[in-house]
Amino acid sequence: MARETPTAPPPSGEIQSQTLVVDPGAYTIKAGLVPTHDAETEPECHVIPNCMARSRTKHTYIGSSLSQCNDFGEMQFKRPVERGYIVNWDLERAIFEHEFFDPKAKLYCDPASTNLILAETPTAPSALSSNADQIIFEEFSFATAYRATGPSLNSLNPLPPSLAPSTQPSPPSPPSPTAMSLDHPSPQPSLPIEIMLLIDTSHSHTTITPLLRGSPISRAVRRLDIGGKHISNHLASLISLRHFSLIDEPHIVSQIKEDACFVSTDFANDLDRTWRGTRSDRRVPTPDIVAEYVLPDYEVLKRGYMRRPGGVDPSTVIAAAAPPPPEREEAFPLSNERFTPPELLFSPLDVGLQQSGLPDTIMQSLAQVPEALWQGLLGNIVVVGGNALMPGFVERLEKEVRMLAPAELEVRVARATDPVGATWRGGRVLAGREEWLGRMVVGREEYFEYGEGWVRRQFAGRRWPSKAGEEGTET
Numbered sequence: 001m002a003r004e005t006p007t008a009p010p011p012s013g014e015i016q017s018q019t020l021v022v023d024p025g026a027y028t029i030k031a032g033l034v035p036t037h038d039a040e041t042e043p044e045c046h047v048i049p050n051c052m053a054r055s056r057t058k059h060t061y062i063g064s065s066l067s068q069c070n071d072f073g074e075m076q077f078k079r080p081v082e083r084g085y086i087v088n089w090d091l092e093r094a095i096f097e098h099e100f101f102d103p104k105a106k107l108y109c110d111p112a113s114t115n116l117i118l119a120e121t122p123t124a125p126s127a128l129s130s131n132a133d134q135i136i137f138e139e140f141s142f143a144t145a146y147r148a149t150g151p152s153l154n155s156l157n158p159l160p161p162s163l164a165p166s167t168q169p170s171p172p173s174p175p176s177p178t179a180m181s182l183d184h185p186s187p188q189p190s191l192p193i194e195i196m197l198l199i200d201t202s203h204s205h206t207t208i209t210p211l212l213r214g215s216p217i218s219r220a221v222r223r224l225d226i227g228g229k230h231i232s233n234h235l236a237s238l239i240s241l242r243h244f245s246l247i248d249e250p251h252i253v254s255q256i257k258e259d260a261c262f263v264s265t266d267f268a269n270d271l272d273r274t275w276r277g278t279r280s281d282r283r284v285p286t287p288d289i290v291a292e293y294v295l296p297d298y299e300v301l302k303r304g305y306m307r308r309p310g311g312v313d314p315s316t317v318i319a320a321a322a323p324p325p326p327e328r329e330e331a332f333p334l335s336n337e338r339f340t341p342p343e344l345l346f347s348p349l350d351v352g353l354q355q356s357g358l359p360d361t362i363m364q365s366l367a368q369v370p371e372a373l374w375q376g377l378l379g380n381i382v383v384v385g386g387n388a389l390m391p392g393f394v395e396r397l398e399k400e401v402r403m404l405a406p407a408e409l410e411v412r413v414a415r416a417t418d419p420v421g422a423t424w425r426g427g428r429v430l431a432g433r434e435e436w437l438g439r440m441v442v443g444r445e446e447y448f449e450y451g452e453g454w455v456r457r458q459f460a461g462r463r464w465p466s467k468a469g470e471e472g473t474e475t
Contacts, residue, residue: 015438016143019115019431020100020107023150023423024050024092026081027203027228027386029063030424031099033107034431036115043428045421046107048099051079052091063095064106071298072251083225084121084205085128089135096140115441116145117427119153121200122209122216123223129459130452137447137455144441146430147459150200151209151216153426154384155192160414163380191429195376197362199397200423201387203228206345206358208365210377215463220368222361225353226344228387232257234351235341243332244295252304256293256334257341259306263392264339265399267346274335289338295330307331342390346400359400378405381413388419 015036023030029048046064053061056074069075080092100107116136120129129147136145192214200207206224210217236246236253246253264270273286292307344350346357356364362381366374381401383394398413405411416422430436440462442455 014143014443015434015441016113016115018109018113019117019437020109020142021117021424021427021431023119023153023421023427024081024086025202026050026079026084028420029095029099030421031107032424032428033109033114034428036431036434036437045418045424045428047420048095050081050092050095051077052094053077063099065098070302072249072296073298074248075251077250081204084202084207084227085124086120086132087128089131093135093139101140111140111142113143115431115437116140116142117153117431118145118147119150119423119427120147121205121207122149122151122218122221123207126456130456133447133452133455133459137444141444144443146437146440146442146462148427148430148440149209149216150423151198151207151211152192152214153423153430154198154200154382154416155196155211155214156426156429157193157416157422158191159193159196159380160382160416162414163382163412193380195373196380196382197365197377199358199362199381199383199388200385201227201345201358201383202385206385206387208358208362210365210369210373212373213463217369220365222365224345224348224355224358224361226348226355226358228254228257228385230344230351231261231341231387234344235261235337238337238340239332242337244330252295255304256306258389259304260291260293260334260338261342261390262339263342263345263390263396265392265396267339267343270339271336290333290335291338292331293334295332297328297330300328306334339392342387342393345387345393346396357400358397359404362401363404374406375409378409378411381411382416383413384416384419384422386420388415 017036019034019036021032021034027050029050030045031048032043032045034043048064049066050063051066053066053069054076055061055069055071057071059069061069078091080086080088080095082088086092099105100109101111102108118132118136120132132147133145136142136147193211194213196211198207198209198211200209204227206226208222208224210220232250232253235257236250239246239253239256270289274289287309290309292309294301294304294307296302296304344353346359348355348357355361366377369377378401381398383397387393394413394415398411401413402411418425430440442458447455
């Protein structure tokens with residue numbers, strides 16, 4: 001265990017020629033190697049399953065090796081992340097060693113000559129953060145590292161195009177420059193983004209984080225314990241109750257969710273449109289919602305697909321997949337199963353969770369910041385995470401937040417250009433700017449000399465510049 005000392009900090013460790021940027025999500029790891037001295041390159045973001053899986057034939061897969069599996073039937077998964085936090089470092093270490101430290105791995109690197117940027121949730125307990133620091137420096141032996149909150153890294157990405165400021169002329173008597181920067185997006189905002197409200201809706205939970213100049217406003221961070229896992233579980237329950245038992249098929253259920261689920265912008269109306277009536281008064285559901293899902297058989301068809309009435313939906317079927325013969329096909333209808341599970345994000349009480357829905361939670365977060373910041377936050381709501389890919393999510397969220405927000409304030413919600421890899425891409429921006437990176441990282445020698453408590457405070461207090469050439473600060 002590293003010792004504690006009150007000694008003043010020395011300069012950070014020497015910056016290495018490459019940086020491993022890792023966003024260890026509960027469902028997938030987003031990772032890639034970024035050259036430190038070249039901010040213009042476009043390194044690839046690798047999406048790696050963050051799990052160890054065991055097939056019904058007793059074969060074990062770890063991380064990216066899961067892509068070699070041809071039969072996901074009755075697959076059992078073990079994940080190192082629970083409720084959004086890394087709680088099983090033995091398993092996470094095994095995945096890291098397979099993906100980053102094996103000489104045959106695509107992202108192989110020598111930790112002793114590599115910088116590390118590791119993303120974590122802004123609500124992570126300090127004990128778990130200290131565990132991560134211990135693994136980074138004592139087990140992996142990275143030369144330098146920076147443990148950053150995911151929302152802070154997202155503030156280094158440009159705003160989505162739909163949040164670009166209008167080209168209307170400024171009013172004749174504008175307020176002070178400071179007020180302008182907080183109340184209205186800049187015409188060409190520098191990085192980090194001056195002000196934004198980040199919604200990260202991922203596998204295990206959803207977080208709401210107001211950011212000012214790249215730093216989370218900690219007292220206003222809110223967490224909703226609904227994520228993609230809960231949506232999948234609810235979908236599995238509905239399908240198992242009405243059609244096939246898929247409780248033990250989480251991989252298939254996740255694919256059904258990705259292919260078929262959407263967020264209804266008018267839930268009550270869509271329920272009525274899919275109602276089949278009573279025995280004495282049968283009704284035909286609206287065909288633009290009703291569909292069929294064809295299950296994979298892992299012989300002819302390796303992945304299932306959604307089929308609209310009258311044929312295959314070209315947006316969801318895999319091009320290389322050939323449908324099985326009709327006599328061997330296993331398919332079932334989907335109606336309100338397509339939009340009922342995602343409704344949990346807006347109504348957690350549907351599954352007995354005593355929490356407010358996402359729009360109300362956003363307003364609870366705003367209540368913790370000065371009202372002078374509300375326009376800037378409501379006007380720059382950015383959604384990231386896998387659930388952001390569901391059709392209708394952004395439209396529904398904007399509609400409901402607008403109903404709750406003060407009428408005189410503009411509400412704008414946009415999905416990040418790459419919602420799954422957005423946090424990683426923010427880390428890539430930081431990794432490509434050597435001067436910024438040098439201000440943020442802590443060296444391995446510093447860790448052993450000054451202790452994990454000092455390192456934790458450094459990671460919590462360091463800030464990157466809000467403008468080019470501006471010094472970062474420490475708190």
